Amino acid sequence: MFAHTFLNPHYMKIALLGDPSHNITPMWQAFLKNVLLCVVAEPLVLLVALPIALLRNAKSPILAGPRFVLTAYVDFARGVPLILIVLSVYFGFPILDIPFVSSRTWFQYGLFCLVFCYAAYVSEVYRAGVQSVPFSQTLAGRAIGLSEFQLLRHVTIPQALRIVVAPLINDFVSLQKDTAIIGIGAGVIELLKAAQINQGVFFNDSSYAVAGLLFLSICVPLTRVADRLQAKDMRARLAGSQS
Amino acid sequence: MTVPVLQLRDLTKSFGDKVVLDGVSLTVQPHEVVCLIGASGSGKSTLLRCCNLLEPASGGTISLFGVDLAGDEVRGELVRREVGIVFQSFNLFPHRSVLDNITMGPRRALGASKQAAEAKALQLLERFALAEKAHDYPDRLSGGQQQRVAIIRALAMDPRLLLLDEITSALDPALVAEVLDLVRELAATGMPMLLATHEIEFARDVATTIVFLEAGRIVECGPPSEVLTHPKDERTATFLRRYLDGDVRSG
Incomplete structure (x- = not known):
């Protein structure tokens, strides 16, 4: 009974490859939307999060204002469920009637939601990375006359990046899954929507299994890569513990 | 005086x-x-x-x-x-080779060219019998070698006081x-x-x-x-x- 409902090969095949007679989008095609969204969102997240992290780590009193604003943003973006942001953006932005903001595509709104949410998480990962570079490295960089910017560029950030690669991949895995939430607001047939339609047409839940497998096909390899990098980083740090 | x-x-x-x-x-x-x-x-x-x-x-x-x-x-x-300084715990940059550790200051802080900085670094490494370590990373070196590299890193800046x-x-x-x-x-x-x-x-x-x-x-x-x-x-x-x-x- 369980297998018939959730893992029915017949319905799984139809879900994955589509069924022209029922005019159903193949799920592999729908999944391309999710993949595209996360592939475009991730670099943006990595880019946007860096200045947030650096500004929040900066000690200069001149930056107290921006620091406060960014701290509030990070708290907000990490504290509010993504689904809430998604619904607010998709059903709120278009009726605001603001020239640039109100006339964007579903894809652009989706990017905004993901970057808004994940840049906050990733900025915290960066911050932890920068802080885990020992202060002795900062001293060594200053000792050879580097400016504070050069110190970040050549000493702190390269070392912090090594430390954060694995946690960043974990966040990427999570972002990849959350593209499904975008589908709830976007009104386009991405993977989750496609699975729902399928389920509605055939009264069979196997399409959800297909959706799960497709997400897993990206998540699992990435997670393995993250684990491997983490183990490698740990070994390197143990080997280099003298310096 | x-x-x-x-x-x-x-x-x-x-x-x-x-x-x-x-x-x-x-x-x-x-x-x-x-x-x-x-x-x-x-x-x-x-x-x-x-x-x-x-x-x-x-x-x-x-x-x-x-x-x-x-x-x-x-x-x-x-x-x-x-004014160069060398620390008790060496503080070499673990993500850079010995050569890059030494050339970073002259290149970034003093604006020396890569060739000039590397030529000078190799000369210093040669002088202190560390030339064969130029392309190794600091964690491959003994403590004594690391500290000698740290001194060379300071010397590469041509300090007027150490x-x-x-x-x-x-x-x-x-x-x-x-x-x-x-x-x-x-x-x-x-x-x-x-x-x-x-x-x-x-x-x-x-x-x-x-x-x-x-x-x-x-x-x-x-x-x-x-x-x-x-x-x-x-x-x-x-x-x-x-x-x-x-x-x-x-x-």
Whole structure:
């Protein structure tokens, strides 16, 4: 009974490859939307999060204002469920009637939601990375006359990046899954929507299994890569513990 | 009269309520090697870090070749391009090869070309018998080799004064000699140095002036033949007895 409902090969095949007679989008095609969204969102997240992290780590009193604003943003973006942001953006932005903001595509709104949410998480990962570079490295960089910017560029950030690669991949895995939430607001047939339609047409839940497998096909390899990098980083740090 | 390399007048430094340096005055003349001795916590490291503005002094004046460094307008990075420092724990950059560790300062801070910086780095590595390590990463080197690379990294900047902060304290006793030999060689070339050390015999050998610090004050200061052999102050004598009797390590 369980297998018939959730893992029915017949319905799984139809879900994955589509069924022209029922005019159903193949799920592999729908999944391309999710993949595209996360592939475009991730670099943006990595880019946007860096200045947030650096500004929040900066000690200069001149930056107290921006620091406060960014701290509030990070708290907000990490504290509010993504689904809430998604619904607010998709059903709120278009009726605001603001020239640039109100006339964007579903894809652009989706990017905004993901970057808004994940840049906050990733900025915290960066911050932890920068802080885990020992202060002795900062001293060594200053000792050879580097400016504070050069110190970040050549000493702190390269070392912090090594430390954060694995946690960043974990966040990427999570972002990849959350593209499904975008589908709830976007009104386009991405993977989750496609699975729902399928389920509605055939009264069979196997399409959800297909959706799960497709997400897993990206998540699992990435997670393995993250684990491997983490183990490698740990070994390197143990080997280099003298310096 | 020659202009002193470094002149400290009444230097003070406090961390919160804790006074670490309490009115230190000393001079490093050209070609001089001044050794700071004293127990841990006597202020040696802080004194060195104040000299190249890694730590801002709380009071007093620091002048480098007659130029007063006290003003806030003096940028630390400019001073540190002239005054090198080597740390107890080497602090090499673990993500860069030996060669890149050495060339980073000349290339980034001094604007030297890659070729020029590398040629010079290789020359220095050659001179101190480390040429074959140029492309290794620091974690492949012994502690003694790492510390020698750290000294070369400071030398590559062509410093006019070198500060050495207990550079053998983190080393295996067997590796101390190779590092001290390098410092002796530098002293012989006339490089002005201000160094903190626990190696009393080495200090006797290499120093032109010994400065004994206790609780952030200079207790006694003079040539090694006086301070180390015939200390005038009872506190110096007690310190030396403890080091020379209790600790058989010698430079």
